[in-house]
Amino acid sequence: MAELWDVLTEHFSELSSGFWVTVRLVAISFVIAIAVGTLVAALRVAPLKPLNWIGGLFVEVFRNTPLLVLLFISFAGLRRAGVPIDPWVAGTASLGLYTAAYVAEALRSGVFAVGRGQIDASLSLGLDYPRTLRYIVLPQAFRTVLPHLGSLTIAMIKNSAIVGVSLLALPDLLKEARIVQSRTFETNETFFWAAVGYLILTGLATLAFRALEARYAIRR
Amino acid sequence: MSYLFDPSNWEWLTSGNNLRFLLEGFLVNLEIAAIAIVFSLIFGLLLALARLSRLRPLSVAAGLWVDVWRNLPLIFIILYLALALPAPWRDFYEDNVPGFFPEALQSGRVFAGILGLVLYNSAVIAEIMRAGILSLDRGQGEAAASLGLTYPKQLRYVILPQGLRRMVPATVSQLITLIKDTTLVSIIAIEEVMRHGRILSSGFTAFVGGVEAPVLQVFIFIGLLFVVTNFALSRLSRRLEIRERKRTGGTAGPVGGLEDQVALAVESR
Numbered sequence: 001m002a003e004l005w006d007v008l009t010e011h012f013s014e015l016s017s018g019f020w021v022t023v024r025l026v027a028i029s030f031v032i033a034i035a036v037g038t039l040v041a042a043l044r045v046a047p048l049k050p051l052n053w054i055g056g057l058f059v060e061v062f063r064n065t066p067l068l069v070l071l072f073i074s075f076a077g078l079r080r081a082g083v084p085i086d087p088w089v090a091g092t093a094s095l096g097l098y099t100a101a102y103v104a105e106a107l108r109s110g111v112f113a114v115g116r117g118q119i120d121a122s123l124s125l126g127l128d129y130p131r132t133l134r135y136i137v138l139p140q141a142f143r144t145v146l147p148h149l150g151s152l153t154i155a156m157i158k159n160s161a162i163v164g165v166s167l168l169a170l171p172d173l174l175k176e177a178r179i180v181q182s183r184t185f186e187t188n189e190t191f192f193w194a195a196v197g198y199l200i201l202t203g204l205a206t207l208a209f210r211a212l213e214a215r216y217a218i219r220r
Numbered sequence: 221m222s223y224l225f226d227p228s229n230w231e232w233l234t235s236g237n238n239l240r241f242l243l244e245g246f247l248v249n250l251e252i253a254a255i256a257i258v259f260s261l262i263f264g265l266l267l268a269l270a271r272l273s274r275l276r277p278l279s280v281a282a283g284l285w286v287d288v289w290r291n292l293p294l295i296f297i298i299l300y301l302a303l304a305l306p307a308p309w310r311d312f313y314e315d316n317v318p319g320f321f322p323e324a325l326q327s328g329r330v331f332a333g334i335l336g337l338v339l340y341n342s343a344v345i346a347e348i349m350r351a352g353i354l355s356l357d358r359g360q361g362e363a364a365a366s367l368g369l370t371y372p373k374q375l376r377y378v379i380l381p382q383g384l385r386r387m388v389p390a391t392v393s394q395l396i397t398l399i400k401d402t403t404l405v406s407i408i409a410i411e412e413v414m415r416h417g418r419i420l421s422s423g424f425t426a427f428v429g430g431v432e433a434p435v436l437q438v439f440i441f442i443g444l445l446f447v448v449t450n451f452a453l454s455r456l457s458r459r460l461e462i463r464e465r466k467r468t469g470g471t472a473g474p475v476g477g478l479e480d481q482v483a484l485a486v487e488s489r
Contacts, residue, residue, distance in 0.1 A: 064450035065443040066400040068414060073443065077436030080421075081223050154291070161293035165407050174296055181303065191300045195292055202291045 007189040011180045018164075018176030019197045025091060025160050025172060026201070030153065032096025037103025041141075042133055044104060045111050055104065062101035067159055070094040071166040087168040095163055099156045106148040110141030143218045150209030154202045161198070173197045224436065232433035233441065238420055242438075245416030246445050248324045249402040252412070255325075256337035256402070257395055263338060264345030265384075269375070271350055282346075289343035295404050298336035302408040305332050324411045333405035341398050345391060352387030353379055385464065392457040396450045403446075417442050 008015070043055030062070070075090040114137050122132040142149075164172035171179075177194035181187050223229065232238050270282035289297070310328030317326055324330070356379060364374040406414035421435040 060451055061443075061447055064396070064400070064447040064454075066403040066446055068403045068406070069439055069443045069446065072414070072417070072439040073436060076421075077434075077439055080435040158291075158293040158296075161295045162404065165295055165299070174293065174299070178299065187300070187304045191296070191304070194296065198293055198296065199288075199291055 003186060004189050004192065007180070007184065007186050008193055011184070011190070014176045014180055015173070015193055015197065018171055018173040018194075021171055021176075022157075022160055022164075022173040022197070022201065025095065025163060025170065026157050028088075028092040029095040029099065029156060029160065032092060033099035033103050033152075033156065034149075036097060036100035037107060038138065040100060040104035041107035041111065042138075044108050045133075045137075047129065059101045059104050062097050063105070065098075067094060067098050067162050068166055070098055071163060071168060076167050087170055091163040091168050091170050095156065095160060098159070099152060102152050102155075103149065106145045106152065107138075107141050109148075110143075110145035111137055113144050114140045140218065143216045146209065146213050146217045150205065150213070153205050153209065157198070157201045157205060224440075229434050229437050231431045232420070232437070235431045238433060241416055241420065242413060242442065242445075245411065245413035246442075248322065248410070248412040249399070250449075251322060251325060252330070252334060252337070252402045252405060252410075253395075253399045256334055256341065256398060259334075259338045260341035260345055260398065261391075263342035265349055267342060267346035268349035268353065271346065272353060286343045286346050289339050290347060292340070294336060294340045294401055295407065297340055298333055298404055298408060301332040301336050302329065305335075327410070329408055330405070330410055333408060333410055337398060337401065337405075341394065341401075344394055348387050348390045348394060349384060351390075352385075353383035355386060356383050385468075388464075389457060389461055392454065396453055399450060399453075400446060413442055413445070 040055045040058050043051045044059070046052060046055075071090065071094045074094050075085060075087065078085045078090070118136055118140075119132055122136040123129070127135065160172065161174040164170050164175035165178070169175065173194055177190050181190040184190065267282050267286055271279050271286060273279045273282070310331055313331035314326065314328045360378055360382065361374055364378040365371075369377065402412065403414050406412055406418075409415070417438045420433045421438045423432065
């Protein structure tokens with residue numbers, strides 16, 4: 001037991017800096033995922049076939065490719081091709097776009113739940129298609145799929161650990177835990193604290209989305 | 221763009237054994253996935269039943285177990301097991317691994333990878349299955365009980381066939397995630413497609429007189445392997461679902477197929 005606390009007090013700076021790197025990674029990727037996911041969902045439900053195909057292609061490609069492969073392509077691949085990409089850009093873009101594919105699918109199902117009647121009504125009131133999406137469909141779609149977005153966010157927090165162990169070597173929580181472990185050989189203790197860090201993050205996300213749901217969610 | 225599609229940057233694919241080398245690596249991923257899928261489904265069902273059990277301590281313990289494993293990053297679990305699994309366990313695996321398993325799966329390291337995949341995915345699948353069982357009308361179980369079926373028989377003939385069928389789409393999308401996640405075992409030095417990709421693109425082939433294989437193209441190709449496999453699987457599952465719904469009259473609305481899609485069906489009820 002004593003060792004458990006020793007590891008935390010002696011290596012608190014490494015572990016907490018890793019924790020905050022993970023937080024930043026998740027926060028930036030979350031913004032990318034929501035923004036791109038919304039855009040792709042809009043493409044998928046647009047009244048123009050080619051746009052639907054582009055959206056569908058995005059979803060199928062990013063949803064079916066392992067995140068680790070995306071990280072290899074966006075970092076090692078692009079660097080080799082002569083694009084001097086920053087590890088942070090590669091990491092957040094990969095994690096963000098990967099999650100965006102799932103967000104787009106969730107939002108699309110939310111859009112279908114809004115119902116044809118409301119869209120027709122809005123169009124007949126003279127709103128154009130982008131405005132119908134912006135003011136009528138998307139606000140309701142977001143509220144309908146809030147629980148989905150919550151579990152996607154939790155999945156994203158967990159997936160962020162892949163970024164640290166890949167070639168990018170961003171010093172996130174898992175990476176820092178590995179560094180501490182390789183120095184101290186206190187495997188159980190170090191990984192225990194890293195687990196606590198991840199459970200804090202997923203727990204907070206769960207609570208945050210539960211609060212959002214209590215306020216905004218639409219039950220269908 | 222010109223770099224990406226330059227034929228000289230794709231020459232590696234047809235030269236020497238490169239393609240075969242990558243596909244052999246990919247086969248290892250699929251084999252690991254197959255083993256992990258079988259065990260995840262079995263343990264997932266057992267965990268779901270334990271969690272729904274009327275024995276309070278059992279259901280609390282199962283709930284805690286499931287919540288811890290499904291809220292930890294899979295890569296974290298795999299790394300931890302690789303570092304912390306007692307050597308006798310690994311030896312036990314090496315001694316008892318069936319001989320027909322391919323060579324890449326004979327090493328004790330694979331055990332940590334497969335165990336990690338199973339621990340994580342059985343927890344997620346347990347939640348999916350629990351949601352499916354809970355989404356059934358209470359009356360189903362009660363009617364079965366009043367017909368004199370024992371609890372195991374209620375499960376076997378009434379509850380599980382209906383509850384699990386509802387969760388097929390969510391389960392399939394979790395299994396697709398599992399297939400993607402097999403790439404994570406490359407972190408603990410198992411020779412699968414990611415490792416083979418790195419070996420190919422490390423410049424080694426150029427060194428021994430072959431054609432250079434650029435990282436970007438190699439990993440785009442590996443990505444395509446996964447996209448094709450997973451896309452085919454998700455199409456197949458949708459086909460089956462449509463056929464099934466035609467057969468059963470299609471009243472049961474399946475719960476969405478998202479990654480880690482868990483007890484939403486229950487919670488939003």
